[in-house]
Amino acid sequence: MFTRPFRFERAERLADASDLLRLHGDEAKVIAGGQSLMPLINLGLAAPQLVIDISRADQGRGARVISAADGYLTIGALVTHARLAVDEVAAGQQPLLCAAAARIGNSRVRNRGTLGGSLAHSDPAAELPLVMVALGAEYEVSNGERTRPVRAEEFHLGFLTTALQSDELVVSARVPSLGPGWGWAFAEFSRRDGDFALAAAAALIRSSDGAIIESRVAVGGVSDRPIRLADIEAALSGATAQEASGRIGAIRGISPVSDTGASAAYREHLAQVLVRRVIAEACQRSEAA
Amino acid sequence: MTDDGSTAANGRTLAVHLTVNGRPITRVAGAHFTLLRWLRDAAGLTDPKYGCGEGICGSCAVLVDGVPVSSCLVLAAQVDGADVVTASGLCEPDGSLGSLQRAFHERHAAQCGFCTPGMLVAAAAMLAGGSTPSRAAIRSELHGNLCRCTGYGPIVDAIEAAMQADARQAGQTGQPADVAAEAP
Numbered sequence: 001m002f003t004r005p006f007r008f009e010r011a012e013r014l015a016d017a018s019d020l021l022r023l024h025g026d027e028a029k030v031i032a033g034g035q036s037l038m039p040l041i042n043l044g045l046a047a048p049q050l051v052i053d054i055s056r057a058d059q060g061r062g063a064r065v066i067s068a069a070d071g072y073l074t075i076g077a078l079v080t081h082a083r084l085a086v087d088e089v090a091a092g093q094q095p096l097l098c099a100a101a102a103r104i105g106n107s108r109v110r111n112r113g114t115l116g117g118s119l120a121h122s123d124p125a126a127e128l129p130l131v132m133v134a135l136g137a138e139y140e141v142s143n144g145e146r147t148r149p150v151r152a153e154e155f156h157l158g159f160l161t162t163a164l165q166s167d168e169l170v171v172s173a174r175v176p177s178l179g180p181g182w183g184w185a186f187a188e189f190s191r192r193d194g195d196f197a198l199a200a201a202a203a204l205i206r207s208s209d210g211a212i213i214e215s216r217v218a219v220g221g222v223s224d225r226p227i228r229l230a231d232i233e234a235a236l237s238g239a240t241a242q243e244a245s246g247r248i249g250a251i252r253g254i255s256p257v258s259d260t261g262a263s264a265a266y267r268e269h270l271a272q273v274l275v276r277r278v279i280a281e282a283c284q285r286s287e288a289a
Numbered sequence: 290m291t292d293d294g295s296t297a298a299n300g301r302t303l304a305v306h307l308t309v310n311g312r313p314i315t316r317v318a319g320a321h322f323t324l325l326r327w328l329r330d331a332a333g334l335t336d337p338k339y340g341c342g343e344g345i346c347g348s349c350a351v352l353v354d355g356v357p358v359s360s361c362l363v364l365a366a367q368v369d370g371a372d373v374v375t376a377s378g379l380c381e382p383d384g385s386l387g388s389l390q391r392a393f394h395e396r397h398a399a400q401c402g403f404c405t406p407g408m409l410v411a412a413a414a415m416l417a418g419g420s421t422p423s424r425a426a427i428r429s430e431l432h433g434n435l436c437r438c439t440g441y442g443p444i445v446d447a448i449e450a451a452m453q454a455d456a457r458q459a460g461q462t463g464q465p466a467d468v469a470a471e472a473p
Contacts, residue, residue, distance in 0.1 A: 007300040008320035008366045031364065035344055038323070038362035042342030051321070053367050082356075106433025107414070109344050111356045112363060193432035194345065 003041050010053045014063055014077075014169050015144030017052045021167040022143075024050050030169065031055065032078060033112035035105070036121035054078070054169070055114075063116070063171055068093045071177050077116025077170045081128075082107070084115065093177040096135065096184040096202060100127040103186070106194045116170040119155070122162045122225070125196040129156050130220035131186065133228055134202040135175040143167040156225040181213075182206045183285030185278035188221075189270050191261065197221045198262045199270035203278035205236070207286040212236045212244060217279065222256040222271045229253070232275065241283035248276055305365045309334060310378030320366055324358075325349045327365035328375065336377045336406040340435070347434030350407035351375050357414040376406035379413055388458070389413060392451035393444070400438035407434050412448045419459065421452055 011017035017030055027049035031037050034055075040046035055078070058064060063076040066087050073093040075084060084090055085102040104110055104118070104127050118128045119139060132139075132152040139150050141164060152173075155163045164170070178184065188200035200220040206213050215236045217229045235247040256267035305327060306315040316331040328334045328351070337360050340346035344359040351360045352374040379387040386394065389412050399405040411434050415422055422430065427448050431441060 003321050005301050005319050006321045008303060008364065009300075010366075031367070034362050034364065034367070035359075038364075039343040042323075042361060051364065053364070055367050105344065106347070107411075107430065108347070108350060108357050108359045108362075108433060112358050193429070 003044070004047045006048050007050045008053065009050060011057050013144075014054060014057050014142065014171060017054050017057065017169060018142070018144035018167045020050070020052050025166065028052055030120075032114040032117045033080065034117075035109050035113035036117055036123070066090050068177060071179075072174050073097070073177050074172050074174045075115055076172050077114060077119075079115050081105075081110035081113045081115070081118070085110065094135065094175050094184075095178065096131050096186055096204065097128075097175065099184075099186045100131040100202070103127055103188060109194075115173060119170050119173065120162060120164060122156050122158075122160055123196070124156075124159055124224050124226070125198075125200065125221035127186075127188065127197070127200065127220070130200055130218055130226040131202045132173060132175065133226040134204060134216050134218035136216065137173050137175045139173050140171045141168045142171045143169075147171065152226075153228060158224040161224075178204075179206070181208060181286060181289050183282040183287070183289055185281035185285065187274045187277050187281075189274060199256075199267050199274055201271065201274035201278045203275070203282040205279065205282040205286045207241070207283060210240050210287070212239050212241075212283070212286075215279070215282075217275060219251065219254060219271045219275060222251075222254040222267050224255070227254050229275070232279075236279070241280070241287065244279055244283060245276055248272075248279065251275060303366055305369045307332075307365070307368070307370070308372045310374055318365065320364075322365045323361050324351070324353070324363045324365045324368060324373070325360035328360060328373070331365075334375055334377065336375045338403055338406060340403070340407075345433075345435070346404070347407040347411060348404050350410040350434070352410060352414065355417070357410055374410070374413070376409040379409055388454045389416070389448070389451040392447040392454065396443045396447035396450060398439065398443040398447035404434060404436045404438075408436065408444055412444075412451065415448065416452055416455065419455070421456070424449060 029048035030052045032055050063078040065076045066089050067074050081101045081104045085098050091098045137152040184204050186202045188197035190197045199222050202218050204216040215233045217232050218226050220226045239247050256264040258264045303320050304317045314332050318331040338348040340348035342361050344362045349361040350357050353371050427445050
């Protein structure tokens with residue numbers, strides 16, 4: 001609680017925050033909802049000289065908007081988890097996102113925490129980076145002068161590490177809308193509601209005449225970033241919902257760690273169970289769709 | 290504010306104005322003050338408590354513009370101009386105990402008392418607008434507030450009792466009682 005003093009600047013536009021980041025470099029940190037940065041500051045793990053507040057930036061502009069067009073849903077970086085969880089446009093276009101947002105932390109975290117904050121913090125157990133990777137999302141990142149798209153899988157590089165340059169901020173994320181015949185599911189396991197997940201999984205499945213045509217499966221909490229499971233996606237192709245479970249082999253390409261929360265072996269077991277559950281649930285929704 | 294040896298001249302202190310429990314308060318404090326520290330150390334309201342510093346325990350919960358937040362995870366400067374309600378602000382206009390405060394007292398919903406201000410704020414948010422959550426929904430929502438004494442039973446009892454008292458009150462004052470009963 002008794003943190004090192006720092007200066008505070010409010011950015012009226014996201015571009016102003018990038019200007020300040022260029023000026024102050026590593027000494028500055030950006031805050032929006034503060035649900036990731038403030039714990040680090042309170043615990044003494046981050047000690048910025050300057051905190052740049054973007055929580056009131058871009059009033060009425062892109063970073064606050066949720067919109068659907070041309071088969072895509074775009075969510076502004078300053079949209080809170082609480083809003084995303086219940087937004088009607090988002091729920092209509094991509095309900096997987098809303099389900100994941102509703103599982104974040106507790107209501108206080110969701111009331112302040114923002115999409116851009118969660119993506120830029122890139123905690124490997126966080127819900128939104130996982131579903132973004134599963135959905136094949138594309139983020140718009142900008143330094144105020146130059147804006148570029150970055151695919152979710154190329155953005156989340158490792159533990160709390162992203163492809164953002166030092167003066168860049170996430171402006172929005174764009175995901176494909178849920179098309180006809182697609183089903184979705186999200187599941188996570190934590191010791192207590194609201195804790196970070198020991199493991200989490202998300203699946204999207206499109207089936208026709210009882211057979212899986214296309215699938216997207218990803219896991220979180222069992223690597224230094226969310227991992228898309230291409231092997232399992234390939235194995236599911238052509239399977240009926242009944243056959244799907246038998247085709248899910250060992251999960252490859254993950255590297256769970258052992259800590260006070262759980263052993264690596266237990267996390268791997270959880271991932272296996274959750275992947276089976278989300279695939280079964282997504283199949284059911286796909287058949288009902 | 291001289292506790293950290295800084296002055297307004299170097300940008301390390303600033304004035305923040307908040308309406309706290311209906312009372313306008315302006316204080317100059319460290320720019321790094323969380324809302325919690327501003328309330329406790331600058332404004333002298335000691336009901337919100339510092340527990341974990343991570344947004345998990347809920348003992349620092351306050352309402353900011355009507356929604357619950359962890360005051361340890363918000364900088365006071367970020368919410369300059371906001372309307373803040375703490376547990377002590379959940380009283381009646383004449384200062385007597387509000388329905389939640391009274392129910393917590395009558396149901397013995399506090400032992401050591403450290404979590405109690407956050408529990409009251411969480412409960413106020415749950416019952417806002419005449420909502421009538423089920424007992425299961427109350428228990429589920431309280432996952433964001435840790436209590437190491439009571440086992441939660443008396444707290445859930447108190448929230449249900451306050452909900453029923455509010456519904457009776459609404460009925461007596463001529464508001465349709467089903468405004469509360471039909472809420473989602």
